[in-house]
Amino acid sequence: MRDAVAFEEPSVGAMSKSGLSRNDLVARDAVDPLAPAREGFDLPPGLIYLDGNSLGALPRATAARVGETIEIEWGAGLVRSWNTHDWIAAPARVGAKIAPLVGAAAHEVIVADSTSVNLFKLVCGALGLRPDRRVILTEPGNFPTDLYVLQGIAGLLGSRVELRLVPRAELAGAIDEETAAVVLTHVHYKTAERWPMAEITARAHAKGALAVWDLSHSAGALAIDLGAVGADLALGCGYKYLNGGPGAPSFVFVAERWQEALASPLSGWMGHAAPFEFVDDYRPAPGVRRQLCGTPGILGLAALEAGVDAFAGVEMAALEGKGLALGDAFIDLVEARCELANLTLASPREAARRGSHVSFRHPDGYAIMQALIARGVIGDFRAPDILRFGLTPLYLRFADVWDAVETLRDVLASGDYRQPRFARRATVT
Ligand SMILES: *Cc1c(COP(=O)(O)O)cnc(C)c1O
Secondary structure, three states, X not given: OOOOOOXXXXXXXXXXXXXXXXXXXXXXXXXXXXXXXXXXXXXXXOOEEOOOOOOXXXXXXXXXXXXXXXXXHHHHOHHXXXXXXXXXXXXXXXXXXXXXXXXXXXXXXXXXXXXXXXXXXXXXXXXXXXXXXXXXXXXXXXXXXXXXXXXXXXXXXXXXXXXXXXXXXXXXXXXXXXXXXXXXXXXXXXXXXXXOHHHHHHHHHHOOOEEEEEOOOOOOOOOOOHHHHOOOEEEEOOXXXXXXXXXXXXXXXXXXXXXXXXXXXXXXXXXXXXXXXXXOOOOEOOHHHHHOOOOOOXXXXXXXXXXXXXXXXXXXXXXXXXXXXXXXHHHHHHHHHOOOOOOEEOOOOXXXXXXXXXXEEOOOHHHHHXXXXXXXXXXXXXXXXXXXXXXXXXXXXXXXXXXXXXHHHHHHHHOHHHOHHHOOOOOOO
16 A cells, blocks of 8 residues: 555645545646646547657647648748748757757757657767767667667677666666766656656766767656756657657757767768758758758648647646646556556656656556557557556646546456457557
8 A cells, every 4th residue: 555645736635545536636627727738639529548658649730730831831832932931940940949848948959850860860979979988878678769779879880889788776877987878768668767867967977978868758748957957968759748740750959068079970961061052072060950861851840840839838847747746646546446456556656756657567458458448548558568648738637537547447347358359469559
């Protein structure tokens, strides 16, 4: 048994594990200053969407924005739109809009490529800044693409690089004078466990190493302050909490102090100082613009811009507080109301150590998630046994948490998930 959980706002009153009611949550929605942000999203009625950490919901503005980009800018403007609609500046413009969400200066962020590609670029660049060091440190169980890209870099550069996977508990102590870069994901995609970004960055700096942060599961949900933590390099996903749409382009952060020294290994023409001089020799653009490689995808950028615009006027500390409070309520209610045989919390109980999703383990996790989805509660499953619930503070209500947990309670109590149709694995889980 655990201690009672209290919400931070005393006006709602202490809500114990056993005492939290649906009315309490409805009351909390009524006083939630972020509640109006939900109106900016086109959410299907009758559905509770707990997967905004995998694919953010569709903002109401997106279809018109993308439609305009297609019909007016592309259809009528044609190639002129690179100038007349300033397509050429879109990566920097959208980057500048993402910057305040992660505590960066406008000129430190640019949108380019995918998260996987950006990780490759930044880690190769970091190695270039530490030419006499060969160790890249990360943790086992990091997001697969991060590990695979690091393995690819090690394969490409051979003896120049040694990739070390060190378990979380020992990682800070493993940063030493051989370490070129520490490459970590701020919020773990399975457990939602959060790295203490400031501490790890400070430790890296004390040993002369760089810190590269993957913010895919935190940008747009947590109050990240890259400037305050002294982060060197970071990147993140456009289609999760930033609501940029499936496969949206990614963002890159390069602290101002590294911008003129950091080279991109993908030295494409859009990162050239003067792409339209068409000269033979590469000369990197000043600033973060050298992180561009090829021609930016303008339709993807238009959708991402609409997603990022949904944050207008939103204070990130309040957003983080709401996401964590949603998580506290979710954990509280699951443990108070659901059959707990085989269902165990996989996320930190302490909100300050979590991101904005909550995970539980269950040996029948896949089937349970399918049964939930069949009843209109959409989360996802991460092998081998993780049920993952994204608690997107921008468009989720406290009452949704109650309703989702009641659905989970019924799925477990009824044994409904044991139907063979729920065991059939789809390609994407
Ligand atoms: C979602 C996610 C990615 C996605 O990378 P893509 O290149 O967009 O497929 C990468 N890293 C982490 C930690 C993620 O959570």
